[in-house]
Amino acid sequence: MILGVFLLLGISAAAGLFLYNNIRNLYARMANSCCDLISANINGDLINQIVSRGDAFVSYFNRLVSEDSLEIPENPGTFSTFEVSEEASLEELTTQWLDVYYFILTCGTMFSDVRYFYVVIPGEEDLVYLWDSDLTDPERITMPLEHDDYSSGEKENLMKAFRGEWDGAFALYKYREETVGTAMKPIYGADGVVAVACVDVSLTSVRSGFLHMLVNIAVVFLLVMIIGVSIYYRQLRRQVLDPVIQMKKAAEDLVDNLKDGMQQPVHLNLNTGDELEALARSFEEMDRRLLAYIKENTAITAEKERIGTELALATRIQTDMLPNTFPAFPDRADFDIYAVMDPAKEVGGDFYDFFLVDEDHLALVMADVSGKGIPAALFMMMSKIMIKNYVLTGMSPETVLETVNEQICRNNKEGMFVTVWLGVLDLKTGIIHAANAGHEYPFLKKADGSFELVKDRHGFVVGGMEDIRYRGYDLQLDPGALLFLYTDGLPEATDQAEQLFGTVRVRETLRESETGTPRQILEHMSTEVNRFVSDAAQFDDLTMLCLKWSGPGCSAVRKEVHMKELTVDARTENLGQVLAFVTERLQELGCNQKAKMQIEIAVEELFVNIASYAYSRLAPGGNEPDDGETGRKRADCAAAPNGGRNAAVSAAVPDADRNADASAGVPDVAGETLHEYVTIRVEDANDPRSVTVSFFDRGIPFDPLSREDPDITLPSESRAIGGLGIYMVRKSMDDVNYVYKDGQNVMTFKKIL
Amino acid sequence: MLNISKDVNGSELKVSLEGRLDTVTSPSLENELKSSLDGVENLIFDMAALQYISSAGLRVLLSAQKVMNRQGSMVVRNASEDVKEIFDVTGFSDILTIE
Numbered sequence: 001m002i003l004g005v006f007l008l009l010g011i012s013a014a015a016g017l018f019l020y021n022n023i024r025n026l027y028a029r030m031a032n033s034c035c036d037l038i039s040a041n042i043n044g045d046l047i048n049q050i051v052s053r054g055d056a057f058v059s060y061f062n063r064l065v066s067e068d069s070l071e072i073p074e075n076p077g078t079f080s081t082f083e084v085s086e087e088a089s090l091e092e093l094t095t096q097w098l099d100v101y102y103f104i105l106t107c108g109t110m111f112s113d114v115r116y117f118y119v120v121i122p123g124e125e126d127l128v129y130l131w132d133s134d135l136t137d138p139e140r141i142t143m144p145l146e147h148d149d150y151s152s153g154e155k156e157n158l159m160k161a162f163r164g165e166w167d168g169a170f171a172l173y174k175y176r177e178e179t180v181g182t183a184m185k186p187i188y189g190a191d192g193v194v195a196v197a198c199v200d201v202s203l204t205s206v207r208s209g210f211l212h213m214l215v216n217i218a219v220v221f222l223l224v225m226i227i228g229v230s231i232y233y234r235q236l237r238r239q240v241l242d243p244v245i246q247m248k249k250a251a252e253d254l255v256d257n258l259k260d261g262m263q264q265p266v267h268l269n270l271n272t273g274d275e276l277e278a279l280a281r282s283f284e285e286m287d288r289r290l291l292a293y294i295k296e297n298t299a300i301t302a303e304k305e306r307i308g309t310e311l312a313l314a315t316r317i318q319t320d321m322l323p324n325t326f327p328a329f330p331d332r333a334d335f336d337i338y339a340v341m342d343p344a345k346e347v348g349g350d351f352y353d354f355f356l357v358d359e360d361h362l363a364l365v366m367a368d369v370s371g372k373g374i375p376a377a378l379f380m381m382m383s384k385i386m387i388k389n390y391v392l393t394g395m396s397p398e399t400v401l402e403t404v405n406e407q408i409c410r411n412n413k414e415g416m417f418v419t420v421w422l423g424v425l426d427l428k429t430g431i432i433h434a435a436n437a438g439h440e441y442p443f444l445k446k447a448d449g450s451f452e453l454v455k456d457r458h459g460f461v462v463g464g465m466e467d468i469r470y471r472g473y474d475l476q477l478d479p480g481a482l483l484f485l486y487t488d489g490l491p492e493a494t495d496q497a498e499q500l501f502g503t504v505r506v507r508e509t510l511r512e513s514e515t516g517t518p519r520q521i522l523e524h525m526s527t528e529v530n531r532f533v534s535d536a537a538q539f540d541d542l543t544m545l546c547l548k549w550s551g552p553g554c555s556a557v558r559k560e561v562h563m564k565e566l567t568v569d570a571r572t573e574n575l576g577q578v579l580a581f582v583t584e585r586l587q588e589l590g591c592n593q594k595a596k597m598q599i600e601i602a603v604e605e606l607f608v609n610i611a612s613y614a615y616s617r618l619a620p621g622g623n624e625p626d627d628g629e630t631g632r633k634r635a636d637c638a639a640a641p642n643g644g645r646n647a648a649v650s651a652a653v654p655d656a657d658r659n660a661d662a663s664a665g666v667p668d669v670a671g672e673t674l675h676e677y678v679t680i681r682v683e684d685a686n687d688p689r690s691v692t693v694s695f696f697d698r699g700i701p702f703d704p705l706s707r708e709d710p711d712i713t714l715p716s717e718s719r720a721i722g723g724l725g726i727y728m729v730r731k732s733m734d735d736v737n738y739v740y741k742d743g744q745n746v747m748t749f750k751k752i753l
Numbered sequence: 754m755l756n757i758s759k760d761v762n763g764s765e766l767k768v769s770l771e772g773r774l775d776t777v778t779s780p781s782l783e784n785e786l787k788s789s790l791d792g793v794e795n796l797i798f799d800m801a802a803l804q805y806i807s808s809a810g811l812r813v814l815l816s817a818q819k820v821m822n823r824q825g826s827m828v829v830r831n832a833s834e835d836v837k838e839i840f841d842v843t844g845f846s847d848i849l850t851i852e
Binding site for chain 1: 805
């Protein structure tokens with residue numbers, strides 16, 4: 001459309017230009033016609049005579065003018081050929097001159113826009129005017145034979161015309177603010193050109209007319225443009241811009257809706273019937289799909305969370321099922337046992353079990369259910385319960401396995417099975433009667449030897465096939481012997497290079513720690529396996545058990561335990577009293593100086609910690625005092641701070657029925673603590689001779705052992721004091737434990753004297 | 754119980770400690786040092802008579818060491834074996850200058 005307008009403009013301008021030229025030519029012809037008229041009718045002879053008379057003529061003329069006796073001819077402007085006699089008198093010449101003059105004037109008035117009529121003789125120096133009529137001022141008569149200078153540019157053309165070389169052309173000059181076009185015609189006398197007749201035509205009106213027309217065209221063009229563009233714009237807006245804006249708004253609404261959780265899809269009111277409408281439809285479709293997807297996703301996530309919660313619960317149940325209180329039999333000095341179960345997934349298929357069948361017999365179980373996760377866990381629960389029940393009825397290990405096998409095979413559509421090592425230790429004789437159903441070989445360390453693999457008799461796995469017979473065998477322990485049971489997760493622990501830990505490494509690692517307690521042996525094994533596996537993912541459950549039999553000498557009689565308690569307000573001022581209490585006991589026990597100081601420091605650190613923070617009124621996440629230990633955060637009281645995946649949880653809290661004195665010192669108030677007490681208990685024991693100090697408080701649950709050790713290699717500027725006290729306790733004491741039980745923080749450490 | 758004796762010799766300050774540096778007694782040492790360390794270039798702790806030190810005491814020593822790092826030097830003298838062992842265990846033997 002723009003093109004059309006420009007075309008129109010172009011054509012109009014061209015037409016205008018064409019018109020202009022035509023008019024100009026018209027004027028030219030007109031001027032030339034005028035010229036022709038004059039030159040044709042002016043007698044060259046007259047001019048010659050006037051010229052030859054020259055000054056005489058001029059003075060005669062002037063005299064007449066001054067006397068005011070110039071006679072205007074009777075019929076000025078009539079077309080008659082001017083005849084002049086051979087030797088005319090001045091009078092006749094003047095008359096003739098006047099005739100011509102008025103003739104010219106009359107001619108001039110016939111044509112509009114004619115400005116000047118003049119007849120001149122162009123000389124080298126200047127112009128000689130014969131007649132000069134200014135049609136803008138016709139009354140004035142100009143003198144003949146006046147000289148005048150050339151105006152710019154006209155000399156050349158006049159000379160040309162004088163020579164007879166100019167014909168019909170039209171020269172343009174600027175004269176007195178006007179653009180004039182001059183037509184020139186030679187006037188011939190007897191001997192050739194005697195003068196040039198000129199007509200000046202004003203082109204101003206032509207030009208202005210033309211300009212006018214251009215302006216009009218421009219205005220029209222502008223108007224047309226404006227109208228055209230508005231129409232175009234309106235069209236564009238309606239067809240493209242509005243739909244696009246609509247879609248933009250719809251997109252924004254979509255995002256807002258999603259953010260606000262609204263579920264309605266957006267709707268676009270677009271019916272332009274073109275690509276934009278198609279786009280709008282696609283957009284709506286996308287929106288609908290998005291909403292559907294979000295809904296689905298939310299539902300899935302909720303379901304996942306629910307399952308996750310249940311799984312966590314299942315984990316706890318399973319963990320609680322295995323005996324995980326240590327020391328498990330604190331009143332028995334003839335044996336010491338420690339066990340650990342570390343599942344690969346949240347719930348696992350490995351399990352161990354130990355329990356006293358009677359005063360003199362201890363049952364030990366180590367088992368591994370095929371598979372992992374929930375199915376294995378369910379199977380594990382069932383197997384464990386069955387085994388224990390049958391053992392408690394007094395069956396021998398091999399009979400237990402046979403019976404359990406029958407039971408399981410009966411209801412085993414899934415084809416799950418379990419490997420079991422089951423043994424019963426006679427605590428008086430040290431003989432273990434055991435049976436092995438496809439389980440790993442145990443390790444045994446005699447009192448004066450090292451750990452060795454025991455290649456015992458293997459039966460088939462339990463739950464694999466019916467009618468399987470198992471054969472028992474005996475292991476003889478001597479006092480101080482150690483037994484190590486485990487599942488295949490241990491030798492099969494894999495590192496990133498897919499190397500297995502292997503039984504050889506198990507044996508070597510056992511030997512490294514074989515002078516320690518069962519707990520120390522297992523901890524060392526754990527550390528080594530973790531180091532071996534490092535970044536590789538744990539693939540299988542890791543379960544171990546270690547038993548030490550000390551012989552029947554330190555028999556089933558209660559270990560000698562002496563205990564004294566002190567309860568004070570949990571305030572730092574009472575530190576002196578607490579230390580005095582403890583040192584008195586240590587004195588009685590004949591504790592050496594160094595151990596005494598170490599124990600005192602440990603007591604101080606723990607007591608000050610409790611006094612400073614256990615009962616602090618800090619809001620959750622409130623400001624923590626920054627001197628010494630970092631404050632405790634109010635933890636969720638339901639969750640035991642020490643609840644980890646590791647099922648080995650230590651507690652040093654004696655059962656309530658055994659030490660009735662214990663609870664007397666601590667207020668038995670469930671819920672709110674009215675008094676901010678802490679109880680310090682000092683126990684001593686023989687074999688080995690040791691002292692155990694425990695702290696009981698009912699403050700905010702907090703496990704000081706959960707803190708990381710401070711980096712003691714840092715330079716002074718970077719060292720922090722926080723965590724140092726606990727670190728010192730851990731380093732100097734032999735056994736440090738924490739548990740949260742019955743609403744109390746129980747912090748215990750033991751020093752072997 | 755803690756007895757603190759100070760011995761000023763020009764820009765050298767010798768602090769002799771007798772008794773126990775624990776939670777209860779450390780604040781008094783901290784106060785003493787706070788007002789005494791200005792202009793001190795050599796700080797000496799004489800621990801011949803120090804029987805006991807806990808983490809509270811270590812803290813005071815650490816802040817004294819930090820101050821002296823900026824204005825001079827600090828040494829610990831005549832600490833008992835048990836006290837020295839505490840310094841070892843806690844890594845303080847790398848931070849303090851022990852003679």
